[in-house]
Amino acid sequence: xxxxxxxxxxxxxxxxxxxxxxxxxxxxxxxxxxxxxxxxxxxxxxxxxxxxxxxxxxxxxxxxxxxxxxxxxxxx
Amino acid sequence: xxxxxxxxxxxxxxxxxxxxxxxxxxxxxxxxxxxxxxxxxxxxxxxxxxxxxxxxxxxxxxxxxxxxxxxxxxxxxxxxxxxxxxxxxxxxxxxxxxxxxxxxxxxxxxxxxxxxxxxxxxxxxxxxxxxxxxxxxxxxxxxxxxxxxxxxxxxxxxxxxxxxxxxxxxxxxxxxxxxxxxxxxxxxxxxxxxxxxxxxxxxxxxxxxxxxxxxxxxxxxxxxxxxxxxxxxxxxxxxxxxxxxxxxxxxxxxxxxxxxxxxxxxxxxxxxxxxxxxxxxxxxxxxxxxxxxxxxxxxxxxxxxxxxxxxxxxxxxxxxxxxxxxxxxxxxxxxxxxxxxxxxxxxxxxxxxxxxxxxxxxxxxxxxxxxxxxxxxxxxxxxxxxxxxxxxxxxxx
Numbered sequence: 001x002x003x004x005x006x007x008x009x010x011x012x013x014x015x016x017x018x019x020x021x022x023x024x025x026x027x028x029x030x031x032x033x034x035x036x037x038x039x040x041x042x043x044x045x046x047x048x049x050x051x052x053x054x055x056x057x058x059x060x061x062x063x064x065x066x067x068x069x070x071x072x073x074x075x076x
Numbered sequence: 077x078x079x080x081x082x083x084x085x086x087x088x089x090x091x092x093x094x095x096x097x098x099x100x101x102x103x104x105x106x107x108x109x110x111x112x113x114x115x116x117x118x119x120x121x122x123x124x125x126x127x128x129x130x131x132x133x134x135x136x137x138x139x140x141x142x143x144x145x146x147x148x149x150x151x152x153x154x155x156x157x158x159x160x161x162x163x164x165x166x167x168x169x170x171x172x173x174x175x176x177x178x179x180x181x182x183x184x185x186x187x188x189x190x191x192x193x194x195x196x197x198x199x200x201x202x203x204x205x206x207x208x209x210x211x212x213x214x215x216x217x218x219x220x221x222x223x224x225x226x227x228x229x230x231x232x233x234x235x236x237x238x239x240x241x242x243x244x245x246x247x248x249x250x251x252x253x254x255x256x257x258x259x260x261x262x263x264x265x266x267x268x269x270x271x272x273x274x275x276x277x278x279x280x281x282x283x284x285x286x287x288x289x290x291x292x293x294x295x296x297x298x299x300x301x302x303x304x305x306x307x308x309x310x311x312x313x314x315x316x317x318x319x320x321x322x323x324x325x326x327x328x329x330x331x332x333x334x335x336x337x338x339x340x341x342x343x344x345x346x347x348x349x350x351x352x353x354x355x356x357x358x359x360x361x362x363x364x365x366x367x368x369x370x371x372x373x374x375x376x377x378x379x380x381x382x383x384x385x386x387x388x389x390x391x392x393x394x395x396x397x398x399x400x401x402x403x404x405x406x407x408x409x410x411x412x413x414x415x416x417x418x419x420x421x422x423x424x425x426x427x428x429x430x431x432x433x434x435x436x437x438x439x440x441x442x443x444x445x446x447x448x449x450x451x452x453x454x455x456x457x458x459x460x461x462x463x464x465x466x467x468x469x470x471x472x473x
Contacts, residue, residue: 037382041144053147057389 004069004076007046008062011039021063039065047074077125081135084143086115089405095142098377100318101240102138103131144381149388154352154368157359159455160464165401166457169450170323176458185321185328193449195471197331200448201310203361204333207354208308212347215306215335220290222312226280231426232289237375237383241315243283243328246276283314287334288440295338295429300436304339306347310445324450325411335441340431344418344439348394351416351441355396362448363464364398364455367410371395392418396443398451411451414443 009016012030025031040056043065049072059065069076092111099109105127110119122131173179178193189197209215223245229235235242248258254275261269284290291307313332320326337347352368359366370391372384387393396414403409417440424436456462460472
């Protein structure tokens with residue numbers, strides 16, 4: 001299983017070393033509404049889970065995605 | 077030659093219809109794609125069997141994108157009007173209108189309306205415009221060119237969302253010999269002779285694909301006060317539909333009665349809310365069954381799932397649907413005849429117009445007039461007695 005920052009790096013085309021759990025649409029220009037969905041789908045595929053629509057809209061940073069994965073019992 | 081491609085899962089009828097419609101943009105060698113009645117496979121006809129591998133590779137990517145699964149949203153219905161006319165839905169309306177010479181069909185998605193069909197188009201346009209002016213004091217009647225800069229569409233995000241529908245405008249290059257060659261080839265020919273591609277220049281101009289777009293640059297640099305800005309006009313719109321063109325329901329060139337609001341978030345949201353009863357009133361005057369509900373645009377395949385998700389999640393697009401009678405499977409066919417859209421501050425930001433120091437919000441309402449005409453004749457038929465008295469007089473004299 002790929003690390004969450006590695007998944008985001010692949011989708012957002014940003015070096016994993018530049019990403020932190022604070023990274024999100026507010027501080028990353030590459031994270032637009034289209035990339036948001038691509039990232040969600042990549043996370044779903046990587047961890048074998050599905051987010052609800054309300055969860056997809058609540059993800060506002062890699063940290064919030066990590067927290068949601070942990071709620072689903074996944075140590076990301 | 078026909079290929080059968082098994083789908084990884086059964087799909088819903090709405091997605092099947094979308095896949096069939098969008099498949100025309102997969103390859104010029106794909107003659108037809110049909111989803112099987114079992115909704116678990118597609119049958120693909122190729123115009124050139126030697127292209128099978130290349131088409132298959134594109135199709136696999138296209139189907140993979142179209143089948144991307146994102147959570148669904150429940151459709152929200154705002155109103156659903158009934159009609160008083162108890163007569164049946166008319167069939168073959170377009171053919172009958174052509175036979176009556178109410179439509180001259182040029183083919184390839186262009187039609188000239190005449191007689192009662194044109195009178196009805198004018199009635200719908202005039203009535204919508206009157207309702208807008210009566211309800212929204214200060215509405216300004218405008219007019220905008222149908223020939224727009226490619227840069228305008230780029231700023232509006234159109235090349236990102238609907239690249240397949242763009243129509244560029246070209247001209248013969250400004251070269252004496254090239255122009256003379258074009259002139260002479262037509263003068264000596266019994267049929268039209270188009271210039272070769274290398275003799276055509278694309279100067280970065282397009283035919284406008286969404287009525288509201290040319291209105292935004294006119295507000296650039298302005299600050300819009302608390303009273304907001306409201307404009308309405310009838311615009312010509314062009315969308316390349318490839319082989320999907322069909323009668324009045326899918327034209328390449330059509331007319332739209334447009335209404336644009338600009339101002340604060342609260343102002344545009346309130347205007348959109350106040351537009352709903354006007355659409356209900358318009359449908360009522362025409363005695364039409366009409367539904368308005370949340371929807372998403374038919375985006376190009378690569379971004380379709382993501383863009384649709386956001387449109388539905390934020391409920392920014394409300395679609396005006398007019399029923400056309402039962403389809404082959406017994407369910408009611410409905411045609412999208414317009415939409416009521418919130419844009420947030422996207423256009424205010426792109427074209428630099430502000431309200432309260434921030435990029436202004438916009439919203440728009442577009443009515444596809446030829447589709448309203450088709451739907452009205454489908455719901456009432458050709459017997460004037462079935463039409464509401466006020467409309468009957470206007471269109472049948």
